[in-house]
Structures are given as C-alpha cells and as structure tokens.
Amino acid sequence: xxxxxxxxxxxxxxxxxxxxxxxxxxxxxxxxxxxxxxxxxxxxxxxxxxxxxxxxxxxxxxxxxxxxxxxxxxxxxxxxxxxxxxxxxxxxxxxxxxxxxxxxxxxxxxxxxxxxxxxxxxxxxxxxxxxxxxxxxxxxxxxxxxx
Amino acid sequence: xxxxxxxxxxxxxxxxxxxxxxxxxxxxxxxxxxxxxxxxxxxxxxxxxxxxxxxxxxxxxxxxxxxxxxxxxxxxxxxxxxxxxxxxxxxxxxxxxxxxxxxxxxxxxxxxxxxxxxxxxxxxxxxxxxxxxxxxxxxxxxxxxxx
DNA sequence: CAGTATCCAGCTAGATACTG
DNA sequence: CAGTATCTAGCTGGATACTG
Numbered sequence: 469x470x471x472x473x474x475x476x477x478x479x480x481x482x483x484x485x486x487x488x489x490x491x492x493x494x495x496x497x498x499x500x501x502x503x504x505x506x507x508x509x510x511x512x513x514x515x516x517x518x519x520x521x522x523x524x525x526x527x528x529x530x531x532x533x534x535x536x537x538x539x540x541x542x543x544x545x546x547x548x549x550x551x552x553x554x555x556x557x558x559x560x561x562x563x564x565x566x567x568x569x570x571x572x573x574x575x576x577x578x579x580x581x582x583x584x585x586x587x588x589x590x591x592x593x594x595x596x597x598x599x600x601x602x603x604x605x606x607x608x609x610x611x612x613x614x615x
Numbered sequence: 616x617x618x619x620x621x622x623x624x625x626x627x628x629x630x631x632x633x634x635x636x637x638x639x640x641x642x643x644x645x646x647x648x649x650x651x652x653x654x655x656x657x658x659x660x661x662x663x664x665x666x667x668x669x670x671x672x673x674x675x676x677x678x679x680x681x682x683x684x685x686x687x688x689x690x691x692x693x694x695x696x697x698x699x700x701x702x703x704x705x706x707x708x709x710x711x712x713x714x715x716x717x718x719x720x721x722x723x724x725x726x727x728x729x730x731x732x733x734x735x736x737x738x739x740x741x742x743x744x745x746x747x748x749x750x751x752x753x754x755x756x757x758x759x760x761x762x
Numbered sequence: 763c764a765g766t767a768t769c770c771a772g773c774t775a776g777a778t779a780c781t782g
Numbered sequence: 783c784a785g786t787a788t789c790t791a792g793c794t795g796g797a798t799a800c801t802g
Contacts, residue, residue, distance in 0.1 A: 486690065493747035494654060494740045500750075501739075502649030504775070507641060534784055542631070545776055550785065560753030571782090571783045581749060588742040592648075593641045595735040600640035602728060603647075606707030651795070681764055692796055697765065718763040718802085 500559065501589060505544055505552045512540045513562065513578045514586040529586075531565075531577035561585060647706065648736060652691055652699045659687045660709065660725045661733040676733075678712075678724035708732060 489495055501507065511517050515528040517540050532540070538549055553576055556562035561582035567573040578586060648654065658664050662675040664687050679687070685696055700723055703709035708729035714720040725733060 484689070489651075489690075493743035496747055496750075497739055497743040498649050498654060502645050507645060538784095545778095546785070547777090547787090548775060551775090558754055558757040559750045560757075561750070566784095569783095572785095574784060581746060581753075584746065585742060588738055591735055591738045592644055595732060596640035596644040599728060599731065600643055603643075603706045603708070606728075607705055610705040610707075685764095692798095693765070694767090694797090695795060698795090713764095716763095719765095721764060 501585070503552060503555075505541060505548055506556070507589065508541050508544075509537065509549075509552055509556065509562070510578070510582070510586045510589060512537055513576060514583070529578050529583055531575040534574050534576070537576065556582070648732070650699060650702075652688060652695055653703070654736065655688050655691075656684065656699055656703065656709070657725070657729070657733045657736060659684055660723060661730070676725050676730055678722040681721050681723070684723065703729070 508517075513529060513532060515526045515530055518525055534549070534553075537553075538544060538546070541549065544552075553562060553564065557564045557576075560579055563577050563579050565575045565577075567575075655664075660676060660679060662673045662677055665672055681696070681700075684700075685691060685693070688696065691699075700709060700711065704711045704723075707726055710724050710726050712722045712724075714722075
C-alpha cells in the first residue's frame with residue numbers, strides 16, 4: 469500500500485491547480501467579462517448601442533442614467549442591472565455618480581480603465597463578426613455527421 | 616385598464632431581446648471561450664503551456680494526446696476535458712484524430728480557425744497581465760470604503 | 763488509453779414584491 | 783428614480799464508478 473493514495477494525490481494536484489487558476493489574471497478577466505450583461509453595459513456606455521432603436525451609434529463613450537441603461541438593455545431585470553453595475557464599479561471599470569436631486573439622479577460612465585477594456589473587447593467582437601458564421605456552420609456539419 | 620399589462624409588455628420585450636442575445640455573435644463567442652477549461656486547452660494546444668513543469672513554452676501550436684492534455688491541465692476531470700474537447704471539435708476549433716492502434720491513440724490540435732481565435736484571445740491575456748492588478752486594487756479599495 | 767454514465771453541489775440569473 | 787430583498791429554476795462543473 470502506498471503512503472499516499474491516488475485520490476489524495478489528485479486532491480493535492482487539484483488544490484494546487486485551483487490556487488493557480490484563481491490567481492491567473494486571464495481566467496479572472498474571462499469570468500469578469502463573461503457575465504451575461506457585462507458586454508452589453510460596456511457597449512451602451514461605450515457608445516456602441518443606439519440611443520434609440522434605429523439611431524446610429526456614435527462610438528463615443530458617454531454617461532448614462534440607470535433608467536436609460538435599463539431601457540437600452542431591454543430584458544434585463546433590475547436586480548441583474550444593479551448587480552452588474554455594482555461589480556463593475558467595484559472593479560474600477562465604471563464610475564457611479566449620485567446627484568442629490570429629488571428624486572436622486574444616478575449616472576454611470578466608463579472609467580479610463582473601462583474604456584481600455586472596452587477597446588480590447590472589440591477585438592473579440594471583430595473576430596466574432598468575421599468567424600462565428602463558420603463556427604455555426606461547423607456545428608451544423610458536426611451534428612448531421614454524428615446524427 | 617390597458618389592453619396589455621406591464622407584465623405582458625415586459626415578457627414581449629424579453630422574448631425579443633432573448634432572440635437578439637441568442638443571435639448576437641459576440642455573446643455567442645463570449646460563452647464559447649468562458650468555459651472553465653477552454654482557455655487552458657487553447658494555451659496547451661497553442662504552445663503556451665510548458666511541455667513539462669519548468670520547461671519554456673515554444674509558442675508553436677502542436678498536437679497533443681488526450682493523456683498529455685490531462686497531465687498539462689492538472690486538476691481537470693475526465694468528464695470536463697472530454698466535454699470541452701468535444702465542443703471545441705464541434706465548433707471546428709480543434710481537430711481530433713484517432714489512430715487505430717491498440718489501445719487507440721487520439722491526438723488533438725488547433726485548426727486554422729482555432730489558431731486564429733487563440734491569437735485574438737491573447738489580446739485579452741495582454742490586457743489582463745497589464746491591468747488586472749489595478750482591478751484587484753480597486754476591489755480592495757471599494758471593499759474597505761464600503762466596509 | 764481514452765473515454766461513458768450517473769449523480770450531485772454550487773452558482774448565475776430571473777421573477778416577484780417592496781422602498782427611501 | 784433607483785434601487786433592495788427573497789425565492790427559485792436551470793446550468794456548469796465536479797466526484798465517482800465503469801468500459802471497449
């Protein structure tokens with residue numbers, strides 16, 4: 469009988485790897501931007517969503533109010549919008565400004581860090597627009613081949 | 616009383632938006648690459664993981680066998696490794712080759728499409744390595760400010 | 763060697779209702 | 783207007799055991 473079982477060795481490897489994964493900045497970033505509404509909030513605050521349906525996008529970052537974001541991201545629940553904005557604020561990607569009017573006025577805008585991340589994410593957008601058709605086609609082919 | 620209730624209007628907006636979201640290539644791509652093991656598989660097959668702990672990375676894409684991948688991605692379960700590889704194969708990002716030896720030899724390698732996506736993802740990696748420290752610091756500041 | 767099959771915990775996100 | 787609070791369904795990923 470070995471001094472460490474296979475299960476123990478796997479548990480140790482897992483613990484080490486979990487630590488590595490948790491510390492890995494790329495993984496951290498991926499989980500950051502892959503939230504369901506994160507990319508949409510970036511697009512809206514980054515000026516890549518039309519102000520109104522049908523309008524052109526300016527491509528210029530601009531502040532937006534909570535209710536305007538809620539309208540632009542049609543379908544988002546209040547809970548998820550607030551949660552998403554809060555976590556982005558916590559990470560310093562979005563700035564939240566409260567004006568003490570009655571009722572209060574709250575605006576959100578991208579920080580410099582947020583703008584920089586938004587620019588990086590547009591590389592993904594470009595790849596997606598260029599190649600996702602191929603991916604979808606590959607899926608269809610695979611599915612018919614395998615029944 | 617209105618002819619459509621607020622709940623009905625929201626449901627309609629949600630249905631439309633869900634369709635938009637499902638069709639959005641960027642969202643599709645994000646969910647594709649944000650799987651826990653996807654980036655690691657890309658790094659391994661793309662030559663950005665050391666062949667053995669301590670080795671330098673070649674940066675050259677190369678085929679790897681299933682067991683070699685399992686060793687490189689320490690901590691991955693067989694289920695998740697197989698599932699990840701299958702889905703990448705389905706999307707045409709990874710090619711799976713079976714040699715009918717006894718027992719069988721199976722190798723995985725990036726396709727051209729996979730290499731192209733891997734290159735795009737390195738933009739994220741660069742941003743992460745440059746800026747994630749700031750993000751972590753921002754988090755800490757936010758947490759102390761809010762208690 | 764390279765998988766399948768089954769079961770289960772934890773997390774993400776949505777629905778709904780309420781408030782300073 | 784801009785939230786908070788609570789409950790819950792569904793999905794992702796992990797543990798474990800078995801196989802051509």
